[in-house]
Amino acid sequence: MGVSKNHIHTVRENEYAAIAKVLAHPARIAILAFAAKSKECLCKDIAERIKLSQPTTSQHLQVIQKLRVLETKFRDGKMYYSLNMEAFSNFKMKISEYFAIVEKRTENST
Amino acid sequence: MGVSKNHIHTVRENEYAAIAKVLAHPARIAILAFAAKSKECLCKDIAERIKLSQPTTSQHLQVIQKLRVLETKFRDGKMYYSLNMEAFSNFKMKISEYFAIVEKRTENST
DNA sequence: TAAGGCCATCGTAATATTGCAATATTACTC
DNA sequence: GAGTAATATTGCAATATTACGATGGCCTTA
Numbered sequence: 220m221g222v223s224k225n226h227i228h229t230v231r232e233n234e235y236a237a238i239a240k241v242l243a244h245p246a247r248i249a250i251l252a253f254a255a256k257s258k259e260c261l262c263k264d265i266a267e268r269i270k271l272s273q274p275t276t277s278q279h280l281q282v283i284q285k286l287r288v289l290e291t292k293f294r295d296g297k298m299y300y301s302l303n304m305e306a307f308s309n310f311k312m313k314i315s316e317y318f319a320i321v322e323k324r325t326e327n328s329t
Numbered sequence: 330m331g332v333s334k335n336h337i338h339t340v341r342e343n344e345y346a347a348i349a350k351v352l353a354h355p356a357r358i359a360i361l362a363f364a365a366k367s368k369e370c371l372c373k374d375i376a377e378r379i380k381l382s383q384p385t386t387s388q389h390l391q392v393i394q395k396l397r398v399l400e401t402k403f404r405d406g407k408m409y410y411s412l413n414m415e416a417f418s419n420f421k422m423k424i425s426e427y428f429a430i431v432e433k434r435t436e437n438s439t
Numbered sequence: 440t441a442a443g444g445c446c447a448t449c450g451t452a453a454t455a456t457t458g459c460a461a462t463a464t465t466a467c468t469c
Numbered sequence: 470g471a472g473t474a475a476t477a478t479t480g481c482a483a484t485a486t487t488a489c490g491a492t493g494g495c496c497t498t499a
Contacts, residue, residue, distance in 0.1 A: 224488075227380045228355035235358045242349035244457085245338035248427070255434040262476060270337045275458050277477060282456095296466040297475060304435060311428045317358070318421045324365035325414060333457060333484075354487085372446060385488050387447060392486095406496035407445060 235317045238310055241286050246271060246279050251302065254289060259299040286310075345427045348420055351396050356381060356389050361412065364399060369409040396420070 225233050241247060249269045254260055266276035280300060283289045287306040292299045335343050351357060359379045364370055376386035390410060393399045397416040402409045 224381070225355060228359060232355040232358045236353055236355040239349045239352035239358075242424075242427075243346055243353040244333075245335060245342040245346040246457090248342045248345045248349075249338060252427075252431055252434065255431045256437075258435075263474090271334070271457095272459050273476070274460080274478080278457080281477090293466095296468095298477095302431070302435060304432075307428075307431065311432075314352075314424060314428075317352075318417075318424075321362055321365045321412070321417065322414075322421075324362065325368075325412060327366075356487090373444085381487095382489050383446070384448080384490080388487075391447085403496095406498095408447090 235313060237286065238313055241283055241288065241310075244279070246276075247283055250276075250279055250283065251288065251307075254300055254302045259292070259301045261297055261299065265300070345423065348396065348423055351393055351398065351420075354389065356386075357393055360386075360389055360393065361398065361417075364410055364412045369402070369411045371407055371409065375410070 228236075242251075246269050250265055253265055253268055257264075262277055262280060263273055265280070266273045269276065271279075280289060284291070288303055288310060289300050290303045290306075292301070338346075352361075356379050360375055363375055363378055367374070372387055372390060373383055375390070376383045379386065381389075390399060394401070398413055398420060399410050400413045400416075402411070
């Protein structure tokens with residue numbers, strides 16, 4: 220087929236993969252780093268910075284937002300994006316958890 | 330267009346994204362964990378374990394191999410896959426590096 | 440040599456992702 | 470209300486990803 224068979228994998232495997240997916244595009248890597256630096260930023264500024272169109276940038280922002288790593292505040296007719304540190308730290312923890320699991324398994328392997 | 334514009338991003342951004350891409354599928358998450366546990370394993374065993382066909386599994390193995398996180402040994406007419414711990418640790422380091430960069434930027438942000 | 444096991448590759452299909460132009464929407468300002 | 474600015478959405482095109490059956494190659498063993 221070609222359809223992703225997520226259902227045959229465990230919840231945890233899907234969770235790790237979902238997190239990695241957010242980071243699996245250079246534009247999103249750049250967006251998160253930019254958002255961290257600028258605290259609050261606008262879509263158009265991000266677009267200008269990463270040199271992608273406003274719609275494409277908006278699309279990437281939605282992808283990141285789905286996992287709550289970016290939060291939004293609406294003020295003065297503008298949408299301010301900022302890094303959700305709590306969610307981001309959770310991201311980091313989950314990924315570290317996975318690496319730890321894999322590493323631990325190598326120790327006990329036959 | 331729709332073509333990925335990797336060239337407009339930095340080498341580092343592309344590198345982080347490339348690493349994340351390997352982890353961006355539950356099957357590959359499972360494969361790495363399985364390879365860590367079994368030390369040496371066969372494609373058919375992995376396929377059986379993750380419940381995907383042999384060709385699909387082989388395809389995922391190639392993706393992981395591209396970044397050298399899996400290494401292969403041919404013996405007795407079989408291809409044994411095993412985790413390349415050095416490459417895997419490098420993976421972990423790079424990802425940690427990225428998280429650290431982002432976190433650091435939040436401290437100095439205005 | 441034949442048979443069987445294992446795997447990569449090819450071919451194909453379905454779906455997902457990436458990207459932009461055009462448009463719609465929303466809110467502020469005059 | 471008209472104009473402006475920022476963003477989301479829609480529609481479309483190109484490419485990438487995911488998945489499997491079929492095939493062929495290679496090695497081992499009978």
